[in-house]
Amino acid sequence: MATDNYGLSEVIGPGVSGECLERKGLHINEDHFILEVVDPDTLQPVPPGEVGELVLTTLSKEAFPMVRYRTGDLTRILPGECPCGRTGRRMSRVLGRCDDMLIIRGVNVFPSQVETVLFEIEGTEPHYQIVVERKGAMDEATVLVEAAESIFFDQMRRQKEMVERIQKRLAQELGVTFEVKLVERKTLERFEGKARRVVDKRQLWSSPTAEPHA
Numbered sequence: 480m481a482t483d484n485y486g487l488s489e490v491i492g493p494g495v496s497g498e499c500l501e502r503k504g505l506h507i508n509e510d511h512f513i514l515e516v517v518d519p520d521t522l523q524p525v526p527p528g529e530v531g532e533l534v535l536t537t538l539s540k541e542a543f544p545m546v547r548y549r550t551g552d553l554t555r556i557l558p559g560e561c562p563c564g565r566t567g568r569r570m571s572r573v574l575g576r577c578d579d580m581l582i583i584r585g586v587n588v589f590p591s592q593v594e595t596v597l598f599e600i601e602g603t604e605p606h607y608q609i610v611v612e613r614k615g616a617m618d619e620a621t622v623l624v625e626a627a628e629s630i631f632f633d634q635m636r637r638q639k640e641m642v643e644r645i646q647k648r649l650a651q652e653l654g655v656t657f658e659v660k661l662v663e664r665k666t667l668e669r670f671e672g673k674a675r676r677v678v679d680k681r682q683l684w685s686s687p688t689a690e691p692h693a
């Protein structure tokens with residue numbers, strides 16, 4: 480059985496935390512590290528259970544100790560105790576990088592969460608793009624999903640069902656309503672072989688030199 484292990488070379492390499500065979504979150508080696516989870520913008524601690532940036536202080540590292548080192552990784556402290564009986568705190572698997580986090584209508588959204596939902600839905604391809612725009616005071620978020628060719632040969636009804644299914648699952652999992660559009664395979668742009676997951680047009684629009692056309 481494979482278990483997840485978390486660490487980073489700046490701090491120790493593997494060994495900050497790791498899953499037991501229950502695989503219900505990563506047990507933190509709290510005798511060697513002080514772990515805090517903070518809001519990446521305000522740097523204030525988030526309430527237990529909420530997602531934030533992992534900040535580490537080393538207790539046993541010699542010569543090059545780290546004090547409140549910002550990892551850039553997003554995680555959350557898991558509530559309750561692990562079925563294995565260990566009573567220390569556990570963290571979730573790393574959910575992404577702070578740079579990837581989007582705030583849509585006040586809700587934190589990670590591209591990895593969108594990916595997980597799409598992965599469950601038959602007929603979608605592993606290519607998608609999240610486009611966020613601001614219309615008036617509201618954020619509008621659209622997920623473009625590449626769909627299998629067979630979907631486009633089918634009747635409109637099946638495409639519509641698929642869009643509704645994706646929309647419903649995203650709302651359940653992320654708490655945000657997205658517009659969903661199916662696009663044909665290979666229509667989303669790739670950069671150096673890697674897909675560009677997020678197009679956030681909001682920053683551009685807040686600049687006085689780049690006002691949107693009315």
Ligand SMILES: [Zn+2]
Binds near residue numbers: 500502561562563564
């Ligand atoms: Zn355990």
